[in-house]
Amino acid sequence: MKRKWIIxxxxxxxxxxxxxxxLAGCKTTTTTTAAAETTAAAETTAAxETTAAETTAAETTKGEVVKxxxxxxxxxxxxxxxxxxxxxxxxxxxxxxxxEPVPYPTTDVFMSTVKAALPTKDAPDLFTxxxxxxxxxxxxxNLLAETTELWQKHKDEYSKGLIDAFTFNGKSYGFSYTxxxxxxxxxxxxxxxxxxxxxxxxxxxxxxxxTLKSNGIxxxxxxxxxxxxxxxxxxxxxxxxxxxLYNDLCNGKVKYxxxxxxxxxxxxxxxIDKGYFTDPGIDYFTDAPNMFNNGKVGxxxxxxxxxxxxxxxxxVPEDKIGAFIMPSQxxxxxxxxxxxxxxxxxxxNSKNLDAALKVTDYLMGPEGNEIFASLNKSYQSNMKSxxxxxxxxxxxxxxxVKDENYNILNRYWEATPTPxxxxxxxxxxxxxQKPNTLDKILSDLDTIADKYWSANx
Amino acid sequence: MKNYNxxxxxxxxxxxxxLVFLLLLVPMFQNIYYSxxxxxxxxxPIFIGIGNYFQLFKDLNFLTSFLNTIIWVVFTLIFPxxxxxxxxxxxxGIKFGNxxxxxxxIPITISFVxxxxxxxxxxxxxxxxxxxxxxxxxxxxxxxxxxxPLNTFALLITWTWQQLGVNMVLxxxxxxxxxxxxxxxAMVEGANKWQVFIHVIFPMLRPITTVVIVMATAxxxxxxxxxxxxxxxxxxxxxxxxxxTMFRETFTMSNMGYxxxxxxxxxxxxxxxxxxxxxxxxxxxxxxx
Numbered sequence: 143m144k145r146k147w148i149i150x151x152x153x154x155x156x157x158x159x160x161x162x163x164x165l166a167g168c169k170t171t172t173t174t175t176a177a178a179e180t181t182a183a184a185e186t187t188a189a190x191e192t193t194a195a196e197t198t199a200a201e202t203t204k205g206e207v208v209k210x211x212x213x214x215x216x217x218x219x220x221x222x223x224x225x226x227x228x229x230x231x232x233x234x235x236x237x238x239x240x241x242e243p244v245p246y247p248t249t250d251v252f253m254s255t256v257k258a259a260l261p262t263k264d265a266p267d268l269f270t271x272x273x274x275x276x277x278x279x280x281x282x283x284n285l286l287a288e289t290t291e292l293w294q295k296h297k298d299e300y301s302k303g304l305i306d307a308f309t310f311n312g313k314s315y316g317f318s319y320t321x322x323x324x325x326x327x328x329x330x331x332x333x334x335x336x337x338x339x340x341x342x343x344x345x346x347x348x349x350x351x352x353t354l355k356s357n358g359i360x361x362x363x364x365x366x367x368x369x370x371x372x373x374x375x376x377x378x379x380x381x382x383x384x385x386x387l388y389n390d391l392c393n394g395k396v397k398y399x400x401x402x403x404x405x406x407x408x409x410x411x412x413x414i415d416k417g418y419f420t421d422p423g424i425d426y427f428t429d430a431p432n433m434f435n436n437g438k439v440g441x442x443x444x445x446x447x448x449x450x451x452x453x454x455x456x457x458v459p460e461d462k463i464g465a466f467i468m469p470s471q472x473x474x475x476x477x478x479x480x481x482x483x484x485x486x487x488x489x490x491n492s493k494n495l496d497a498a499l500k501v502t503d504y505l506m507g508p509e510g511n512e513i514f515a516s517l518n519k520s521y522q523s524n525m526k527s528x529x530x531x532x533x534x535x536x537x538x539x540x541x542x543v544k545d546e547n548y549n550i551l552n553r554y555w556e557a558t559p560t561p562x563x564x565x566x567x568x569x570x571x572x573x574x575q576k577p578n579t580l581d582k583i584l585s586d587l588d589t590i591a592d593k594y595w596s597a598n599x
Numbered sequence: 600m601k602n603y604n605x606x607x608x609x610x611x612x613x614x615x616x617x618l619v620f621l622l623l624l625v626p627m628f629q630n631i632y633y634s635x636x637x638x639x640x641x642x643x644p645i646f647i648g649i650g651n652y653f654q655l656f657k658d659l660n661f662l663t664s665f666l667n668t669i670i671w672v673v674f675t676l677i678f679p680x681x682x683x684x685x686x687x688x689x690x691x692g693i694k695f696g697n698x699x700x701x702x703x704x705i706p707i708t709i710s711f712v713x714x715x716x717x718x719x720x721x722x723x724x725x726x727x728x729x730x731x732x733x734x735x736x737x738x739x740x741x742x743x744x745x746x747x748p749l750n751t752f753a754l755l756i757t758w759t760w761q762q763l764g765v766n767m768v769l770x771x772x773x774x775x776x777x778x779x780x781x782x783x784x785a786m787v788e789g790a791n792k793w794q795v796f797i798h799v800i801f802p803m804l805r806p807i808t809t810v811v812i813v814m815a816t817a818x819x820x821x822x823x824x825x826x827x828x829x830x831x832x833x834x835x836x837x838x839x840x841x842x843x844t845m846f847r848e849t850f851t852m853s854n855m856g857y858x859x860x861x862x863x864x865x866x867x868x869x870x871x872x873x874x875x876x877x878x879x880x881x882x883x884x885x886x887x888x
Binding site for chain 2: 250251253257367368421423425429438560561569
């Protein structure tokens with residue numbers, strides 16, 4: 143009798159264990175398959191397409207709305223959730239496909255969640271991501287659905303540069319829902335009070351800083367909080383030395399200890415030493431707009447998204463906000479500005495791939511591409527979309543970039559490989575707090591970059 | 600009948616066992632397995648033996664993180680544990696005791712994330728209540744969360760604020776279980792309050808003290824959420840503890856194998872310290888009783 147019960151219990155346990163193993167290991171199995179065999183990945187992509195087409199067709203017959211998940215990391219500050227919700231309402235109304243945004247408050251958690259889900263059948267349909275190197279690592283693993291045909295369809299509506307940025311080895315992925323320049327925001331009231339005007343060159347810029355400083359106003363905001371904002375000034379000063387140097391540095395063709403790179407850091411250091419930056423202990427999203435509004439800080443270098451979702455959201459009156467493009471410290475570097483592209487990508491393993499591509503087609507078009515941009519008052523990527531909604535300050539930035547033929551450079555976060563960027567931002571923080579240790583920091587940065595490039599050249 | 604009862608007992612523990620097995624043991628062994636691989640979480644894992652463990656000893660950031668963890672453990676034993684004991688002792692039998700107990704206990708009912716956000720605002724350089732208060736006395740503003748090593752201590756103050764309550768409650772439980780006759784007898788014999796506490800109350804609190812210390816040590820080793828919300832281990836990785844380093848390597852840097860190795864080391868340290876401490880304390884308790 144006892145033996146019988148032991149056997150029954152053992153069988154139950156064995157079944158439980160058998161069920162548990164695939165559960166625990168399912169992610170790894172899918173990952174390995176996707177990574178090892180391109181053919182298998184292509185088949186995986188094809189399979190959901192059929193399923194998605196069938197699902198969409200079946201649901202359309204019933205008159206039901208197809209729901210697409212959209213994971214994004216802009217659920218904290220800035221908060222894009224209401225804009226994505228609005229976008230979802232619009233696509234539901236027009237296409238019968240509802241986008242359901244799922245916000246994540248922090249970037250690391252968002253990235254790890256998306257990366258873990260992409261190889262599985264629970265992959266999000268759509269997700270926001272970053273361009274260039276950050277996108278490439280997903281493409282290399284066959285985790286993204288192609289959008290080549292859609293880019294071909296809309297090719298006359300996009301600049302060549304943007305099309306190229308979304309094309310890897312002749313294939314395109316995702317689309318750009320908005321794009322942002324990185325100008326210098328300034329407090330118009332403070333500038334008016336001190337009789338300052340927008341600087342046109344480096345000398346004028348330094349003059350502005352001196353005047354602000356001598357009147358008890360910290361010229362610029364700078365922070366080491368939240369890690370990533372430390373690259374803001376770095377990219378500005380390297381680009382201001384030589385835009386080609388910036389690109390070469392990002393692509394591993396130049397070392398961080400290169401004398402020209404060091405010269406860029408030294409300009410940055412000289413401004414820190416002169417007290418032209420706030421204490422780096424401030425928060426760029428809570429303290430900085432508050433100080434800007436109260437006239438304690440004169441200028442903040444940030445993406446154009448900062449205008450609506452940070453400054454205006456923090457209560458800064460729109461007529462108080464001006465913007466100019468920060469001049470290069472070296473005249474030979476020419477006129478340069480950082481561009482941040484904002485891609486939405488489609489998972490290869492999306493259960494609703496057909497619907498996801500349909501919605502992508504709409505959002506790439508002139509009308510669809512305007513939805514998010516008009517809500518966030520940011521730049522649409524489609525050249526044929528309306529720009530009427532843009533505030534004057536942003537219209538002016540766009541026209542300056544176009545009319546004065548600015549060099550547009552990719553933001554550091556996307557322009558250099560992720561493993562380098564993630565470690566470099568901590569080194570930039572160290573530099574901001576200890577600018578006298580520049581040589582050691584440059585040497586550390588070389589070690590970080592060399593480690594990556596030696597394994598990935 | 601006896602066998603039937605045994606089987607029923609096994610059935611009752613089966614759901615709990617399955618939960619622990621599926622959600623703790625399987626991932627735990629999976630984690631140990633992955634610690635021997637170089638893996639970015641997406642591509643095929645590459646077996647590298649104990650390479651990740653060797654890397655730990657060469658990684659200066661790991662050493663900083665390890666030192667910070669030790670600071671956290673020591674600080675936790677001094678302030679939240681000892682502070683909890685003091686509060687429990689002084690709150691016993693005073694007027695409005697329950698009111699004060701509630702005041703000290705409330706913080707533990709708030710999640711770590713919410714606590715982190717609240718204290719982030721309090722520590723804010725520009726709009727924080729602490730700097731606003733200090734500025735009333737003409738003091739300079741302090742960057743609580745970005746000045747090294749002040750940031751680690753600012754985090755520890757927040758941690759103490761939250762952990763005091765739970766330790767206080769545990770010590771109060773212990774104090775309640777001490778027979779009044781023994782303390783009264785000591786006082787009749789001429790012992791003053793301090794002597795009664797040191798020679799009667801404190802030794803009798805040993806079982807609960809053991810529990811509090813083991814729990815507090817384990818909690819301080821694995822603290823993550825508070826640090827992540829408040830500093831993300833920064834600036835320049837200065838406030839990372841082992842749990843934060845593990846998260847960063849695993850999820851930010853996508854070094855799944857290396858992150859797994861850190862978590863294995865962390866687990867071994869926690870289990871080893873708890874086991875040695877418990878073994879010694881249990882021995883003493885047996886001698887005492």
